[in-house]
Amino acid sequence: MLEYLVRRVATILPTLLFVSMLIFGLQQLLPGDPAVILAGEERDPNVVAYLREKLHLDEPLPMRYVHWVGGVLQGDLGESVRSQQPVLELIVQKLPVTVELALLAMTIALVIGIPAGVVSAVGRGTAWDYAANVFALWGLSTPNFWLGILLILLFSVQLGWLPASGYVSPFEDLGANLAAMIMPAFVLGNAIAAVLMRHTRSAMLQVLSADYVRTARAKGLSERVVVLKHALRNALTPIITLGALELGTLLSGAVLTEQVFTIPGFGKLIVDSVFNRDYAVVQGVVLVTATAYIVLNLLADLAYFAVNPRLRS
Amino acid sequence: MKMFSCRVLSSLMLALAPFALQAQTLRVGLAEDPDVLDPTLARTFVGRIVFAALCDKLFDVDEKLNIVPQLATGYEWSADSKALTIKLRSGVTFHDGEKLDAAAVKFNLERHKTMPGSNRSGELRPVASVDVVDPSTVKLNLSAPFSPLLAALADRAGMMVSPKAAQAAGQNFGVKPVCSGPFKFVERVAQDRMVFERYAQYWDKDKVHFDKIVYTPVPDATVRLANLRSGQFDFIERVAPSDIEKLKSDAKLKVARITEIGYQGITINVGKSEIAQKHALGKDARVREAFELAIDRQGIVQVAMDNEATVGNQWVAPSNPYYAKNVPVPKRDVARAKALLKEAGIEKPSVTLITPTTSDAQRIALIVQAMVRDAGFDVKIQSTEFATSLNMADKGDFEAYVLAWSGRADPDGNLYSFDACKQPLNYAGYCVPEIDELLNKSRTLRDPAERKKVYEQIAARVLKDRPIIYLYHRNWLWAYTAKLGGVRNVPDGLLRVQGLKIN
Numbered sequence: 001m002l003e004y005l006v007r008r009v010a011t012i013l014p015t016l017l018f019v020s021m022l023i024f025g026l027q028q029l030l031p032g033d034p035a036v037i038l039a040g041e042e043r044d045p046n047v048v049a050y051l052r053e054k055l056h057l058d059e060p061l062p063m064r065y066v067h068w069v070g071g072v073l074q075g076d077l078g079e080s081v082r083s084q085q086p087v088l089e090l091i092v093q094k095l096p097v098t099v100e101l102a103l104l105a106m107t108i109a110l111v112i113g114i115p116a117g118v119v120s121a122v123g124r125g126t127a128w129d130y131a132a133n134v135f136a137l138w139g140l141s142t143p144n145f146w147l148g149i150l151l152i153l154l155f156s157v158q159l160g161w162l163p164a165s166g167y168v169s170p171f172e173d174l175g176a177n178l179a180a181m182i183m184p185a186f187v188l189g190n191a192i193a194a195v196l197m198r199h200t201r202s203a204m205l206q207v208l209s210a211d212y213v214r215t216a217r218a219k220g221l222s223e224r225v226v227v228l229k230h231a232l233r234n235a236l237t238p239i240i241t242l243g244a245l246e247l248g249t250l251l252s253g254a255v256l257t258e259q260v261f262t263i264p265g266f267g268k269l270i271v272d273s274v275f276n277r278d279y280a281v282v283q284g285v286v287l288v289t290a291t292a293y294i295v296l297n298l299l300a301d302l303a304y305f306a307v308n309p310r311l312r313s
Numbered sequence: 314m315k316m317f318s319c320r321v322l323s324s325l326m327l328a329l330a331p332f333a334l335q336a337q338t339l340r341v342g343l344a345e346d347p348d349v350l351d352p353t354l355a356r357t358f359v360g361r362i363v364f365a366a367l368c369d370k371l372f373d374v375d376e377k378l379n380i381v382p383q384l385a386t387g388y389e390w391s392a393d394s395k396a397l398t399i400k401l402r403s404g405v406t407f408h409d410g411e412k413l414d415a416a417a418v419k420f421n422l423e424r425h426k427t428m429p430g431s432n433r434s435g436e437l438r439p440v441a442s443v444d445v446v447d448p449s450t451v452k453l454n455l456s457a458p459f460s461p462l463l464a465a466l467a468d469r470a471g472m473m474v475s476p477k478a479a480q481a482a483g484q485n486f487g488v489k490p491v492c493s494g495p496f497k498f499v500e501r502v503a504q505d506r507m508v509f510e511r512y513a514q515y516w517d518k519d520k521v522h523f524d525k526i527v528y529t530p531v532p533d534a535t536v537r538l539a540n541l542r543s544g545q546f547d548f549i550e551r552v553a554p555s556d557i558e559k560l561k562s563d564a565k566l567k568v569a570r571i572t573e574i575g576y577q578g579i580t581i582n583v584g585k586s587e588i589a590q591k592h593a594l595g596k597d598a599r600v601r602e603a604f605e606l607a608i609d610r611q612g613i614v615q616v617a618m619d620n621e622a623t624v625g626n627q628w629v630a631p632s633n634p635y636y637a638k639n640v641p642v643p644k645r646d647v648a649r650a651k652a653l654l655k656e657a658g659i660e661k662p663s664v665t666l667i668t669p670t671t672s673d674a675q676r677i678a679l680i681v682q683a684m685v686r687d688a689g690f691d692v693k694i695q696s697t698e699f700a701t702s703l704n705m706a707d708k709g710d711f712e713a714y715v716l717a718w719s720g721r722a723d724p725d726g727n728l729y730s731f732d733a734c735k736q737p738l739n740y741a742g743y744c745v746p747e748i749d750e751l752l753n754k755s756r757t758l759r760d761p762a763e764r765k766k767v768y769e770q771i772a773a774r775v776l777k778d779r780p781i782i783y784l785y786h787r788n789w790l791w792a793y794t795a796k797l798g799g800v801r802n803v804p805d806g807l808l809r810v811q812g813l814k815i816n
Contacts, residue, residue, distance in 0.1 A: 032704040041356060045737050046435070050430040083488075090503055093502055152536065156543040164540040166505075264504045275700065
């Protein structure tokens with residue numbers, strides 16, 4: 001297992017290096033001169049020239065990459081040309097927000113998705129199964145922004161229970177923080193719950209028809225133990241993979257949901273930066289997101305060991 | 314029992330106390346997140362809304378676009394119009410306690426002119442030097458007469474920042490700006506909020522009735538409105554025109570509408586690149602005239618803007634004192650448009666219309682496409698992300714382009730950069746020496762009547778050449794709680810916080 005772990009960790013560095021090149025390279029394909037966009041409405045030629053120099057736009061591409069990576073290695077991700085704030089500071093501001101939203105959404109997704117999947121697999125063909133399937137269909141086919149706006153209209157405008165948007169730090173006021181996060185977390189969690197439910201259901205169905213489950217039942221084990229200990233645990237492997245991928249996606253920012261609920265997270269930051277051609281911010285955020293993805297995948301791999309003893313040998 | 318109800322009442326009052334305090338905070342929903350909060354470097358319209366609370370200017374504009382003093386108390390032009398002497402208000406301090414005097418003004422104007430990346434240097438280009446006459450008087454020496462200068466000083470070029478703070482912060486001043494406005498900077502979380510608190514030593518403090526202002530960018534108009542209706546905002550800017558009808562029936566909210574100083578129009582490549590000579594619209598002024606005649610502006614305003622705009626055919630709205638009445642808004646005339654196309658020998662001209670992906674621009678493109686089809690035009694719409702479309706416009710890689718301008722208080726700001734030869738915003742590539750001469754002449758005249766005459770001459774020619782077909786002037790639509798009083802409808806679309814009060 002140790003050897004496996006070392007091998008996995010060793011692949012991280014070259015992967016990150018490749019990702020950094022990809023981020024940098026792909027961004028250059030964006031049409032439009034960043035200096036022209038950043039120069040604002042007036043587009044004073046002196047300002048354009050100044051920005052071009054400041055952003056090293058006159059230098060050849062490899063040199064610009066070296067500038068950037070050199071900074072990154074020293075912990076300097078550059079500075080937003082639009083707001084003058086250091087990229088690292090922006091990331092430090094946004095990351096906790098996105099992480100909190102992601103974790104809340106994932107919790108909601110897990111709490112709804114896995115039990116629903118198990119119930120519908122165990123009670124295949126019953127009313128429970130149909131109800132869970134209808135829920136999944138609804139979750140998958142409801143666009144986030146639409147559900148978000150409907151929730152705002154109901155809970156904020158009509159009932160006045162929850163704030164329509166905005167973000168309060170949990171360290172400032174935990175109640176206000178949860179009040180602000182619950183709707184966006186539900187919107188995101190709802191869609192993922194549907195995916196998780198579908199996958200849990202099919203994995204469970206497969207496992208439930210396996211020989212060892214029949215053996216377990218023949219041994220006289222209670223249905224509860226059969227389902228939760230023998231079946232679910234074996235069905236979890238694909239669900240962990242899926243969960244890690246979904247969590248990675250959540251960490252890269254839920255653009256539409258953040259937009260609707262005005263949650264100042266990664267999604268909003270990256271979209272605004274792309275439209276404003278604020279290269280340093282885009283690069284910094286994508287790099288952090290990519291790192292999060294890689295780390296999460298590693299953690300998912302490790303989680304397989306935890307649930308599947310056969311892998312440990 | 315009585316005792317109990319007393320206790321309940323007092324604890325209720327205690328519980329409500331924070332709300333009473335909260336009433337002193339003005340919460341404003343913005344349509345975008347502003348860029349850097351340094352008046353020298355700032356580039357966005359939305360940034361100017363925020364600056365209105367943070368940074369006072371030498372001059373301001375009023376509801377009728379008159380230039381009125383703010384940090385200045387008066388001004389005087391020299392006889393040759395090449396020197397402007399400004400008297401400053403006494404007793405004004407910056408948020409760090411530093412004095413605002415003539416030396417500070419000189420520092421600021423020089424900072425605007427020389428700081429690397431300054432967006433103000435163009436606006437102040439004619440200012441050759443600044444003299445401190447005495448602590449409350451500055452003299453701006455101009456290289457040539459420049460009448461739009463006052464309007465520039467009534468915008469970001471006239472904003473004064475603390476020299477001490479600016480020198481200490483250098484290029485990063487915008488992260489924590491120190492100005493002399495009614496509110497001082499507390500914190501900013503990008504894309505989340507900007508918090509300012511009342512500046513106790515503000516020179517006009519009797520007009521400031523809030524302790525705090527929080528600006529929150531909420532890009533989605535529906536969500537912005539939902540926040541207002543649920544009581545989380547007191548004021549929102551740029552309400553979607555389609556929401557106005559609903560708002561009228563809501564007694565708890567008020568709506569303000571002001572005709573903007575900018576415009577929405579279609580820029581035509583008449584000389585920016587060789588494409589100009591290859592497409593019918595760029596090549597032949599008659600085809601452009603036919604295009605304009607085939608458009609029904611009122612129809613566009615009705616469909617694209619839910620009637621929340623004023624039809625116009627010039628760089629300023631018809632209500633503006635500088636509107637050239639000799640060139641009125643033309644009526645739609647499809648028969649004449651067809652005749653013109655026949656005369657030009659191109660009866661079915663095809664046009665590629667580039668449009669940014671904003672919903673306004675898209676709707677305009679679709680409506681124009683349908684309208685001009687009646688005259689024989691075949692319009693292909695090419696929807697392009699804004700940054701890319703701008704790049705194409707800059708390179709002249711377009712035939713026609715739907716483009717708006719947020720506008721400046723002085724007509725020169727809506728005209729010169731677009732129609733004078735080789736100017737940065739002249740995407741049309743329009744270049745006519747006589748027009749350049751007239752544009753330069755208009756800058757030397759201070760008498761509004763004389764300036765207007767020159768603008769009429771410019772209109773007579775430019776509106777015939779049609780480098781830009783002006784369509785309409787949007788209404789700035791604001792919505793706010795009915796309890797909020799003192800809202801001033803200034804056409805620049807910026808919320809003045811002085812005088813605002815919760816009733």
